[in-house]
Amino acid sequence: MKNVPLSWVRPVAILAALTLAASCGLPKVGPNKRQIFAGSVQKQGDAFVVSVNDRVTRATAVVPALGFSNGFINAGRLTSDTIRPGDVLGLTIWENVDDGLLANEASNATALEEVQVDSAGYIFVPYAGRLRASGNTPEQLREEITKKLEDQTPDPQVQVRRVAGDGSTVSLTGAVGGQGVYAIERPTRTLSTMLARAGGVAIEPEIAQITVIRGGEQGKIWFQDLFNHPELDIALRGGDRILVEADSRSFTALGATSAQARVPFESQDLSALEAIAQVGGLISTTSDPTGVFIFRNEPAEIANQVLGRDDLVGAQRMVYVLNLTQPNGLFIARDFVVRDEDTLYVTEAPYAQWTKTISLLASPLTPLASVETLFGG
Known part of the structure; x- marks a missing residue:
């Protein structure tokens, strides 16, 4: 059996490695740009793939509306003196006669020490009847009681105070x-x-x-x-x-970013540029700045506006594409609003795949070099 020259071994090994890479595929973090675009509606897929521009940023700039009715x-x-249900009031009523409606013969003053405001906000005062106390101040209630009594006793003097109840x-x-x-x-x-x-x-x-x-x-x-x-x-x-x-809102970061995680919002309005920064930015050796994607289920009214249509019904799968290398790419990424449950995905650069190929090819060459050294090749 003839020995194979060592000079043939290296090309054969490289060819074998390339064949292996082509047949098995190189490891990667997810789909590349070509594969994502292949899933678009335009190519019989189930998602609309849209390049982001100024018009798209305006159409999608929706933030949660919070406020009071x-x-x-x-x-x-409320004033600190406002009477409320449950309060206990003390009433003192002076009458300008010796034998008044409420007072006895020995005194012209009558003290009602514990008059509780009921759950409906009312109190009962003899000869004045059932009066609305809740929502009034003690001074307002005093005037109301006085008005009710003055038709029955001359010049009544009334004092109202809160005895219990902290408001x-x-x-x-x-x-x-x-x-x-x-x-x-x-x-x-x-x-x-x-x-x-x-x-x-x-x-x-x-x-x-x-x-x-x-x-x-x-x-x-x-x-x-x-x-x-x-x-x-x-x-x-x-x-x-x-x-x-x-704030309970969050987005998911995947792909060639410094971190892959579910990321909470850090501000009321979060832009795509800020979202990238929150996960540590792009990786210079692997990230493709032309392949930054935002995956979202978009309400029909916004999807119709983005796509210039009026026939879409229900939430639509939308894939927004950002190209940070364009002259205004960073401005567009700064203006594009990220929303709750969005997925930020960054594809790998072609260079990263080439680097993996070189690494794969370099692995079998080390023992081959040792063989050549042994034979003095």
Whole structure:
């Protein structure tokens, strides 16, 4: 049997490695650009592949709308003296006669020490009847009682005071400095001042959301909007429940990025450029800056606008393509808004596949070089 010259071994090994690479395929993080475009509707796939431009960024720039209804915004501030259901009042009534309606012969003053405001907000005063107390101040209630009695006894003098009941309270839970139940007092009549009373928010202000539950109604706002939009600093009501929590939105990062993970939002508005930065940016040796994709289920009204159609119904699978190497590519990526549950996927550069091929070819050459050295080749 003839020996094969060592000079033939290297080309044969390279050819074998190339054959192996072609038949088995090289390892990669996911589909390449060609494979993604092959799944487009235009090629009988099930997703619309759209190159992002200024028109597309405007059509897709949708952020969650948070705010309070008019019922919250138009509610007036409570005063610290406002009487509320459950309060216990003390009434003293002086009559300018020796034998009055209420007073006995020994005294012209009558004390009603414990008059509780019922659940409907009313109290009962002899000879004055059932009166609305809730929502009034002690002075307003005093005037009402006086008006009811003066037709029956000359020049009555009435005093009203709160004996028990600490007024309205609200509860604060979630990411605040001190969770608990707090009374609505003169310095804490609004949402922002009550949050300050509880120690402020205990998370990053950029992602803090405030929910106020009042009876069967609720509203939610961004914490920062309390200061950017003063009209959202609503007046509080007894029984309000205030919840502070972090923004729950997130996106998934996959492919040739520095990190592959489910990533929470770090601001109210997150652009594609910021999303890339949050995961550590692109990898210079493997990432393809022309192949940055955003996968999303887009509502029909937005998909129709993006595609210039009006016949789509239901959520549509959309794949948005960003090319960071274009003259305005970084500006477009900065303006394109990432939304909740989006998937950010970056393809590998062709160079990365070539590098893997070279590495694969280099592996069998090391022992071959050793053989050549042994034979003095």
